[in-house]
Amino acid sequence: MAYRVAVYNAISASGLGRFAAPHYAVGKALADADAILLRSHALQLSEIPATVKAIARAGAGVNNIPVDEMSKRGVPVFNAPGANANAVKELVIAAVLLAARNVVPAIGYVQSLAASPDFEKRVEDGKKQFAGVELPGRTLGIIGLGAIGGLVAETAIRLGMKVTGYDPEITVDNAWRLPGSVKRAASIEDVLKSSDFVTIHVPLNNHTRHMIGRERLAVAKKGMALLNFSRDAVVDEEAVLASIADKRLRAYICDFPSPKLQGHAGVVTLPHLGASTEEAEENCAVMVVDQLKAFLEEGSVANAVNFPSVEMARESPHRIAIANANVPNMVGQISTTMAQAGLNIHNMVNKSKGEMAYTLVDLDSEAAPDLLARIAHIPGVLSIRAIPPISGSAK
Numbered sequence: 001m002a003y004r005v006a007v008y009n010a011i012s013a014s015g016l017g018r019f020a021a022p023h024y025a026v027g028k029a030l031a032d033a034d035a036i037l038l039r040s041h042a043l044q045l046s047e048i049p050a051t052v053k054a055i056a057r058a059g060a061g062v063n064n065i066p067v068d069e070m071s072k073r074g075v076p077v078f079n080a081p082g083a084n085a086n087a088v089k090e091l092v093i094a095a096v097l098l099a100a101r102n103v104v105p106a107i108g109y110v111q112s113l114a115a116s117p118d119f120e121k122r123v124e125d126g127k128k129q130f131a132g133v134e135l136p137g138r139t140l141g142i143i144g145l146g147a148i149g150g151l152v153a154e155t156a157i158r159l160g161m162k163v164t165g166y167d168p169e170i171t172v173d174n175a176w177r178l179p180g181s182v183k184r185a186a187s188i189e190d191v192l193k194s195s196d197f198v199t200i201h202v203p204l205n206n207h208t209r210h211m212i213g214r215e216r217l218a219v220a221k222k223g224m225a226l227l228n229f230s231r232d233a234v235v236d237e238e239a240v241l242a243s244i245a246d247k248r249l250r251a252y253i254c255d256f257p258s259p260k261l262q263g264h265a266g267v268v269t270l271p272h273l274g275a276s277t278e279e280a281e282e283n284c285a286v287m288v289v290d291q292l293k294a295f296l297e298e299g300s301v302a303n304a305v306n307f308p309s310v311e312m313a314r315e316s317p318h319r320i321a322i323a324n325a326n327v328p329n330m331v332g333q334i335s336t337t338m339a340q341a342g343l344n345i346h347n348m349v350n351k352s353k354g355e356m357a358y359t360l361v362d363l364d365s366e367a368a369p370d371l372l373a374r375i376a377h378i379p380g381v382l383s384i385r386a387i388p389p390i391s392g393s394a395k
């Protein structure tokens with residue numbers, strides 16, 4: 001029997017091709033799937049079958065996946081950190097230039113001109129309303145200095161801009177990668193007060209929803225351009241439109257069109273294009289397909305947003321993977337149940353991340369199905385599966 005992978009959205013063939021037959025059956029929205037692979041498909045709106053053992057997002061954001069519900073089921077949710085960051089960075093830099101030179105309204109103006117004898121005169125007469133600014137010496141504020149924010153900072157500095165950044169949860173690795181000249185802001189208000197352009201690169205969650213609203217926009221530097229290539233709801237659209245009407249915000253350029261934003265001067269929307277390059281689509285697909293395969297075939301976990309990273313060289317065909325609540329005595333109860341069934345543990349690893357713990361066990365002999373059922377009934381055990389080697393008794 002093959003692992004069944006249900007695919008939503010267009011996933012690069014370079015990634016899908018790594019699911020080789022006969023071990024994998026891959027198809028659009030396949031039933032009874034072992035794994036789900038998707039991009040922006042809104043999975044919160046679907047029933048996720050009990051057969052699903054893993055979900056992978058070929059991208060960075062996981063706000064379209066019910067991560068908390070999956071954690072309760074002991075199902076890891078994988079993503080592709082950094083794999084599309086360069087693509088987004090390039091579009092953000094393009095957006096800074098669009099805003100600096102009023103490129104979109106200027107194109108609109110030329111397109112609006114009828115072919116008349118005074119066409120050239122009207123072109124020349126009209127251009128002064130689109131005069132812009134140059135980037136060197138201007139300040140770019142960056143909210144969120146992760147994979148994308150860090151790359152944007154680096155490129156903006158190369159273009160001669162000053163950069164001020166805000167990220168209270170920045171990782172040590174990302175902080176090391178930041179150019180030394182990035183100024184550390186104490187608050188979002190600090191960034192908005194001092195920047196000519198502000199770009200947002202945070203995940204959408206309960207802390208970041210509407211992080212840019214009326215009160216914060218009220219303190220923004222007059223004439224600031226706001227860029228949002230993060231997620232629609234990190235910005236309150238009503239507040240943005242009001243701020244443009246008050247002439248405090250000069251422009252809002254984002255990757256998330258909405259009926260509310262349609263037809264407003266000063267607003268430019270792109271159709272969620274940030275990660276849509278050949279390179280990013282390929283990088284994301286290859287990364288998450290490899291992560292899914294390692295999980296399905298070996299129980300290994302890398303880049304799961306709700307699971308610890310775990311890898312253990314296989315030394316036995318009799319491998320068991322268990323996800324459990326990160327509370328005392330779980331490993332004790334699991335290993336005692338195995339010992340009572342006469343099973344010897346050859347090798348074992350247990351790691352935790354937040355409320356989730358994950359254990360890989362290699363046994364000297366096969367665990368009977370009723371033993372797996374007994375472990376599954378220990379309070380706090382969220383999921384359990386036996387993982388035979390794919391080349392031998394493949395599933």
Ligand SMILES: NC(=O)c1ccc[n+]([C@@H]2O[C@H](COP(=O)([O-])OP(=O)(O)OC[C@H]3O[C@@H](n4cnc5c(N)ncnc54)[C@H](O)[C@@H]3O)[C@@H](O)[C@H]2O)c1
Pocket residue numbers: 059060061062081082084085088143144145146147148149166167168169170171174201202203204207208229230231255272273274275276
């Ligand atoms: N437009 C697109 O196509 C596209 C493509 C990729 C990613 N994205 C979006 O961009 C987001 C960021 O992507 P990334 O790859 O840089 O992710 P990342 O995880 O590398 O970086 C996110 C950063 O945001 C910081 N952060 C979290 N909460 C914050 C807060 N309240 N204030 C300030 N900083 C905060 C984190 O500490 C982290 O450093 C994704 O979650 C996704 O929603 C959009």
Ligand SMILES: O=C(O)CC[C@@H](O)C(=O)O
Pocket residue numbers: 039040058059060061062084272274275276
């Ligand atoms: O798949 C896409 O095109 C968008 C991906 C992007 O939003 C992400 O979060 O990585």
